[in-house]
Amino acid sequence: MYKLVLIRHGESTWNLENRFTGWTDVDLTPTGVSQAMSAGKLLKAEGWDFDLCYTSVLKRAIHTLWYTLDEMDRTWLPVVKNYRLNERHYGGLQGLNKIDMAKEYGDEQVLIWRRSYDTPPPALEADDPRGQRGDRRYADLAPEQIPLTECLKDTVARVVPYWEQTIAPSVKSGQRVLIAAHGNSIRALIKHLDGISDADIVNLNIPNGIPLVYEFDDNMKPLRRYYLGDAEAAAAAAAAVASQGKA
Numbered sequence: 001m002y003k004l005v006l007i008r009h010g011e012s013t014w015n016l017e018n019r020f021t022g023w024t025d026v027d028l029t030p031t032g033v034s035q036a037m038s039a040g041k042l043l044k045a046e047g048w049d050f051d052l053c054y055t056s057v058l059k060r061a062i063h064t065l066w067y068t069l070d071e072m073d074r075t076w077l078p079v080v081k082n083y084r085l086n087e088r089h090y091g092g093l094q095g096l097n098k099i100d101m102a103k104e105y106g107d108e109q110v111l112i113w114r115r116s117y118d119t120p121p122p123a124l125e126a127d128d129p130r131g132q133r134g135d136r137r138y139a140d141l142a143p144e145q146i147p148l149t150e151c152l153k154d155t156v157a158r159v160v161p162y163w164e165q166t167i168a169p170s171v172k173s174g175q176r177v178l179i180a181a182h183g184n185s186i187r188a189l190i191k192h193l194d195g196i197s198d199a200d201i202v203n204l205n206i207p208n209g210i211p212l213v214y215e216f217d218d219n220m221k222p223l224r225r226y227y228l229g230d231a232e233a234a235a236a237a238a239a240a241v242a243s244q245g246k247a
């Protein structure tokens with residue numbers, strides 16, 4: 001049997017301000033730092049250890065990984081950063097307040113933008129300063145690989161090849177892998193791994209800073225997934241994420 005641990009970053013400054021974030025590179029809040037440290041303490045207390053870590057190129061995930069690993073005395077572990085684990089690009093919603101948008105467009109529309117499988121938010125203009133096309137960290141990508149918006153389907157299309165070609169082979173080779181990523185890049189991976197339907201994925205929300213364990217059989221078929229620690233607290237935190245877009 002193989003195991004994998006996923007963790008969504010701790011609370012970010014824009015989570016606290018309830019703003020759509022996407023590829024905007026915002027930092028953790030003090031609460032986010034302490035969530036990441038708690039995750040590391042929990043992993044250590046339960047005897048988890050890792051050989052290799054993956055994260056996005058966004059600092060809220062990178063710093064979450066740092067603080068988690070620091071609690072485990074494992075900051076020396078190799079860390080591979082790749083944009084394919086970035087949050088879903090939120091297009092023209094990036095920077096806007098979720099409740100303001102729900103008041104203006106209604107809860108139903110905001111739910112579609114946040115959680116539907118194939119309806120993207122309005123796209124950014126290519127030269128919008130909120131976009132990433134001039135950002136040096138993406139210099140190796142063709143402009144069309146740097147999104148102006150994404151629906152979850154688009155995120156699945158960039159996350160799953162990275163899972164299949166890079167992460168899954170490392171898990172299968174026996175490496176103990178920790179991934180620090182984002183609500184919607186993790187939803188994309190879970191949708192793929194667990195074969196969740198386009199309709200049901202709307203109801204899946206990922207809480208900040210709680211380690212999520214996957215177990216796989218010898219052929220990397222997922223057997224089960226569960227949050228470490230208090231299951232009720234994880235469910236309540238996921239429900240709170242779901243409510244962030246309601247007026």
Ligand SMILES: O=C(O)[C@@H](CO)OP(=O)(O)O
Pocket residue numbers: 015019020021022023087088090114183184241244245
């Ligand atoms: O704003 C975002 O980038 C994401 C995660 O914080 O938000 P949501 O939960 O609305 O998809």
